[in-house]
Amino acid sequence: MILDLASLYRKGKTEETFYFEYYPETADIGIPNAELVLPVKTEGKVTLTDKGSAVIEGEVVFTVKGCCTRCLAETEKVFVVDINELCDGEAEGPYRVVNDRIDLAKIVDETIVLNIPVSFLCREDCKGLCPVCGENLNDGDCKCIKEGK
Ligand SMILES: [Zn+2]
Numbered sequence: 001m002i003l004d005l006a007s008l009y010r011k012g013k014t015e016e017t018f019y020f021e022y023y024p025e026t027a028d029i030g031i032p033n034a035e036l037v038l039p040v041k042t043e044g045k046v047t048l049t050d051k052g053s054a055v056i057e058g059e060v061v062f063t064v065k066g067c068c069t070r071c072l073a074e075t076e077k078v079f080v081v082d083i084n085e086l087c088d089g090e091a092e093g094p095y096r097v098v099n100d101r102i103d104l105a106k107i108v109d110e111t112i113v114l115n116i117p118v119s120f121l122c123r124e125d126c127k128g129l130c131p132v133c134g135e136n137l138n139d140g141d142c143k144c145i146k147e148g149k
Pocket residue numbers: 068069070071072073121122123126127128
């Protein structure tokens with residue numbers, strides 16, 4: 001997933017679209033019982049702005065599948081993250097242009113890391129499991145609550 005600015009110069013083009021299906025080295029995202037669904041997809045456009053620099057615009061689409069952190073229900077969520085960054089020789093981290101090349105894999109890796117939620121919930125107001133009887137409180141109050149224990 002290398003965007004090669006030199007090949008754009010050679011073709012006399014100032015912009016080019018891209019689309020990649022990406023298989024990161026690991027589907028582990030640091031959330032227990034949840035992982036990335038592969039491949040991750042990214043598409044967009046690279047536009048030359050100056051010698052050795054370019055703007056990348058597009059989106060990274062990734063899906064996380066696993067168990068809700070609170071109630072353990074099977075959950076799948078799609079994340080669509082816009083990217084719009086200037087890449088050049090001075091840029092920080094994955095946006096740095098090295099030898100006229102931009103490593104899109106590094107950009108996608110970072111985009112995923114920055115957008116993974118701290119807890120993975122089936123819905124924002126998931127009530128979780130009763131700590132006493134283990135019943136799923138999204139299905140209604142359990143006996144403990146009804147009996148006021
Ligand atoms: Zn839940």
